[in-house]
Amino acid sequence: MKELAIGIDIGGQSAKLGVVDRDGCILDSCVVTSMQPTFDAFISDLADAIKSLCDSTASAGRVTGTGADAPNANYHTGCVEFAPNLKWGRDGEGRPTVIPLAESLAKATGLKVSLTNDANAAAWGEHTYGAARGIDNFIMITLGTGVGSGIVIDGKLVYGHDGFAGELGHVCVERGGRQCNCGLKGCLETYASATGVARTARLWIQENSRPSLLRRLDAEAITSKDIFEAALAGDSLAKDIFAYTGRKLGQAMADFVKFSAPQAIVLFGGLGGSRQFFHDEMVREMNENLMEIWKGKIQILYSTLKQSDAAILGAASLVWQK
């Protein structure tokens, strides 16, 4: 009987679930809202969805476990801890609190549940099914609305003492720089995420008078997609914004290498689609900031998983962690 795993990607709006086999085929999937007012209602919906998925794929194999990712999830405790954007993740007075997600879901389904954050799940998904297969030392950087990271050393995800290792989006790349949502200033995320790129555009449009297609747009509403399209159309300011982003990312990546000496850095997420405009600057800047022993030796890879499948595959892959 084939071994199957359930993968659940929990976000503020919805939870995407799928049944995945060892080869990374998604046999069936569904979506459940995660806007329920109570945690019990959410768990009950999830358990029902899992039961349906197990039933619909019963002829293909047996589900042996569940992997889930959620914001602010702690692998060690199996809890979601103080997540600001989860409706059911709150105490009686509406404040974000600690929610025992893995334990509750295991009780409701009878399945073993592994829980971590989305960047760790993405890293393990890439190691199990994607660009990092066979690579036991790498750093995954997710370039989305924010910047996340998952670190794999000697074939194992790094969780750290408290379960929160790998917050590389909040490494300082500019002392006293841009204000970040986390409370700190100058975090990599404020420069190298989709929102960071848009922020660069708004600042540069205000600060100088270079002509740009971007000036036709409402500055406050500019997105990284607008900047990508302007760059595609040959707009030099838009191109420079991506080059600047690449340099910031490359500088940070050089320092990450000095920590764990990875074989590769794997990039994932929406911004990666604009790589043609930042890749070269990023790699050049990384190598310029590396000692001789590493110059030109760190592989830069991009996720090979289909964007729409990656979240479920990453979550499911947690079941097969060593």
Next chain:
Amino acid sequence: MKELAIGIDIGGQSAKLGVVDRDGCILDSCVVTSMQPTFDAFISDLADAIKSLCDSTASAGRVTGTGADAPNANYHTGCVEFAPNLKWGRDGEGRPTVIPLAESLAKATGLKVSLTNDANAAAWGEHTYGAARGIDNFIMITLGTGVGSGIVIDGKLVYGHDGFAGELGHVCVERGGRQCNCGLKGCLETYASATGVARTARLWIQENSRPSLLRRLDAEAITSKDIFEAALAGDSLAKDIFAYTGRKLGQAMADFVKFSAPQAIVLFGGLGGSRQFFHDEMVREMNENLMEIWKGKIQILYSTLKQSDAAILGAASLVWQK
């Protein structure tokens, strides 16, 4: 029969050897020059010294292995790779080259040999015998002539893909900052090592006219010890130099925490003796640069090993790695 280990700390001038038991007692020790012109002569001297040590401690136990640390040592390959300061570490034309130290020493002694750099050995020594006993996730930072580091995650030293992980002394703390020996600019080592502290003193004495005991000294010859003594005597410039050093170190430490979420950071090395003048600033700055989840939660420890024994203990402890 008690298990014993040989520890060898290899520097540019000499190699210190000792026989160590599981409790961290050094039963016997000796010193061999490491200025021999050829590698074969050095290995032959080391093998003779090891034989003597084994003989002199034969009644106490049986030596089961050798741990050694050396500059530019690679754990994975057991080689010293391109070390600029080792006389015998050169090719026919006098250029630093790759020397198979572990293999050669194993052949000459019949003992298994583990080799790594001094900061990794210091970290493992601290885990086995010192301040980090029972702590499975920590970062060791050695504050000596340079700044080294050893990273322990889940009870294992991190060597990385190529054996060179943990070069945190070369993380950039000031973009375009001070020139480092490694070729990069703004490395932590150029601020937070003994030589970095002396460099700060020289710069500050030139840049401003604040009165200071340090002005009585030859600026080019100022050492971190001079600055420590001035600070002890109440000199405010000297105190500010250490406070500045503490802030640089604290900022860097905050970013290290975001990588591996350690339980503790352990400090070791000569500069640690001046901790009364930098500890508070370092801890404050680290916490100011950490997200809420970590503020006030990272333990700062100082090595508890006797400075004169630490190198041998660290090297010997490698024998007992998992």
